[in-house]
Amino acid sequence: MRIGVNSGSLPRHLHALERESPVEALVSAAAEFVALMERLDFEDFKVSIKSTNVPNTIASNRLLAARIPYPLHLGITEAGTKWSGSLKSAVGLGTLLADGIGDTIRISLSTFHAEEEVKVAWEILKALHLRERGPVLIACPTCGRLQFDMDTVVTEIERRLEAYEDPIEVAVLGCAVNGIGEAAHADFGITGAKNEGLVFSRGKPLRKVPQDQLVETLFAEIDKYVASKRIDVKDADAAEGARWLARIEAENAGELTPERIAAMEAAAAAAAEPAVPLDEAVSPVAGRRFTRT
Ligand code: SF4
Known part of the structure; x- marks a missing residue:
């Protein structure tokens, strides 16, 4: 069974918290449903938090994964058209899956061709080398x-x-x-x-x-x-x-092709002594090909 919450239909008692912190409200709602299931002595379920907002989906699922031991179902709800919805889903779900968060996924696109959603899901899983299927x-x-x-x-x-x-x-x-x-x-x-x-x-x-x-x-x-x-x-x-x-x-x-320029840059970087390690804590710019200004 899948239980969970959608950003568009949070329980009324969490609306005030939602205005203050939508992520905390989503996680609280999901945690309440989980507690209800546990009181009923039923543990054969997965949990989903869905939002149209990609950063909120990522943040809330990270928080939830740290709080509960149950499998998570991921999705960006009402993600959009085949083009924009695929990109939003790839960014949101890809980020979480790369973190090792998420057990099942759903892609929601505005299309009558549901197979397009499946194709996008497979491309995300293949890109992260989580599944092998097709070319x-x-x-x-x-x-x-x-x-x-x-x-x-x-x-x-x-x-x-x-x-x-x-x-x-x-x-x-x-x-x-x-x-x-x-x-x-x-x-x-x-x-x-x-x-x-x-x-x-x-x-x-x-x-x-x-x-x-x-x-x-x-x-x-x-x-x-x-x-x-x-x-x-x-x-x-x-x-x-x-x-x-x-x-x-x-x-x-x-x-000078793009590949040759990249190879020359890589060779120059490898030859440079000493190599500058990328370390945000030490410096947000040291060692980057393009410095942040
Ligand atoms: S292979 Fe490289 S150099 Fe050739 S067209 Fe593609 S990008 Fe340009």
Whole structure:
């Protein structure tokens, strides 16, 4: 059984406290329901505190988790549209789940398609590595070096991946200038340059194809893997892909891409002596890439 409170329907005797401290009022209401259940000698329940306010949801669930030993159900009530509600839920529930708080979750979106709520819930759990289910798609943020229509391609890949259950990671890199090392952890990926593109797997080229065949070839490789649980590497194709990639990298060796700048900064930070530890108690600015002013 689920018991609990919603910020819109607190018991009347807590309204004064709610005006003073909404978080304390929510926690008090939930604690009162828990006490009632215990007086009835019934302990097979979980507790939820729901609010449309993300900070209040986080604070009240943290307080409640410290006060009661029962499982907690998390949700941001009336979170909003698919876009804004997903973000609010990810921030609120993600923060609590990352703290180890929460046993079940519900995403509440303004949509007639309830499956969208389930998809968002899974994405939150997958992002925190709390559950593995279905593919994970990663994609570069794009920049001026973008070599193909990422928006369309990523959207199509995301849609097609919904049909798969294997927990594979698929990467889409907007250009091959950085090589494919950035996505070396991905089970499969694509990148492109000058009307051509590369399908790669776990940091190694699989095959070079015309750019308009990238997505189909990617899914052909994924399908082979799903069926056989092994990556099908054809040596000649892989070697041709590696040569193509080496040529693209050589042609763009001097370019300062976002990834290369980040790598240079990381190398400079690692070489700096002594390393400045990040410690809020000592200084809120020392060691940060961007200082707080
Ligand atoms: S340089 Fe990086 S961010 Fe820019 S398109 Fe290439 S992979 Fe994407």
